[in-house]
Each structure stands twice: as C-alpha cells, then as structure tokens.
Amino acid sequence: MSRTSYFTDDSLLRRVHREKVAALSGPRALLMMGAHPVAFEGFFMATGSLDDPYDRLRRTAEVMDAIAWGPKADADRMTARVRAMHARARGTLPRAAGPFPAGTPWAADDPALLLWIVACLVDSAVLVHERYVERLTPSERDAYWADYRVVGRLFGLADADMPQTWADFQAYMSDMLGSGDLVVTPTARQVGIEVVLRPPVPLKVRPLVELANFVTVGLLPGAIRRGYGFSWDPARALAVRGGAEYVKRVLVPLLPGRLRYVASAGSSAAA
Helix, strand or coil: HHHHHCCCCCHHHHHHCEEHHHHHHHHHHHHHHCCCCHHHHHHHHHHCCCCCHHHHHHHHHHHHHHHHCCCHHHHHHHHHHHHHHHHHHHEEEECEEEECCCCEECCCCCCCHHHHHHHHHHHHHHHHHHHCCCCCCHHHHHHHHHHHHHHHHHHCCHHHHHCCCHHHHHHHHHHHHCCCCCCHHHHHHHHHHHHHHHHCCCCCHHHHHHHHHHHHHHHCCCCCCCCCCCCCCHHHHHHHHHHHHHHHHHHHHCCCHHEEECCCHHHHCCC
C-alpha cells in the first residue's frame, strides 16, 4: 500500500497515529479549535457542523484515515470534496465574539482559519505522543510537521500559508496563544462541554470517558482551560503527569500490537 499512499510505514505521521493512545489528542484539539471565535461562531455554528457532531467527527476521521493509510486516489477524492464544501461555506459573524465584532467576515477556506484547525490537531497529537508514548527528537518533530504540511496541502493550504519548520510552528502556536484572539465564547463553552466531554456512550463506558476528560482538561493551555470554566490545581496536574509516566514507561511498551495499534496500521505495526 505504501507505494500508492502519501505516507509510508516509516513516516512520522504513521508512527504517531498508529498508536491508539493518540485518540486522547482528539478532544483537546476540538476544544482548542473552539477557542477561536471565528472558527466556532462562524464555521462550526453556521455550517451545520454541530447539527450532528458525532457523525461529522466520524466523517472527518474517515478522511484523515484515508490520508494516513489509504491509496492516494481515495485521499484525493475525499479531500477534494472537503475543499469544495469549504469553498461554499462563508458568511459573517452574527454577533460579537471575543475581539471580533458582529459582521466580521469568515470563510471556511481562509488560510488563517484552516491553519489554526490543522495546528490544533498537530499540537495535540505531538503533546499526547510525547506524554504517553515517547519523546520525539527535534528532527522527528520536524519530520512530523513536514508530513502534516502534506495534509495541509490536501485541505487547500499553500506552502507559504504554513510554518516551514517545527520551530516556526512552535512560534506560530506561541503567537496565537498570546495574541488575545483566542476567547472561549459562552456558546463555545456550552457546546464544547456537551459535545466533547459528554458524548453519548453506554453507562459502563462512562468511567473511561471521565478519565479521558480528566486528561483532556489537564492538557489544555491554562488560559483556554480557564475559558471553558474548568478547575485545576497542582494535585490534579501531578496526577495527570504521574499517570502519563506510568502509561509511557510501563503500560505502552508491554502492550501487544493488537491492543497498542489502530487497525489501519495493519500487520507492519503489529509485528
């Protein structure tokens, strides 16, 4: 499959996303995205993305799965459909949102908006991988970001729209977090908590969801965590870090491939 895919089994993107624990990065990424008022009040609220959020998330996961593991033809077809949808999705903010006044124009294919969405995925995935699996070297982080620049191109970003290196990416994230543009609106707070932290799951699975929520809250930047109204303290931070160390040093290395890796990774990962 690797000869007809965008990535090989040696790529950092596959190495990071073959780990089942990478799923912990998803809720954090969504809450990070929701902290951008234009992304939330504009794109997410106005395009019907939240009418059936779990179906939307499932479809998004299918697209990302095709990019990471499937043939190029499938990835190209699915991302072309996403780009076409983005090209039609545009409007103005119906009300003031954080520093953005009512009437602020937005477009789903705006490179600045797209970059923030991609950046939230990348920042969250690397954070989770380093906390729960292994720390990446500087060259590995560069390679992972280079892989994700391929993903960015498939969703319509030009090379000039994206940071060139991992150091540039880190500088971009630091600038965004300190810009004052990221504000959790009341609607984002309500919907984010309902959709991300309270998914419809069987009662027997609820303890696992609560554990994942604990991790998610702990991994958020402090300002965004406070924006969502989540309480936190040093004891909780220590518990999250201690749990992460146990998973990374004891649990993950001992797991057999069928339990550690996603099914898409195939036999090469399980070996």
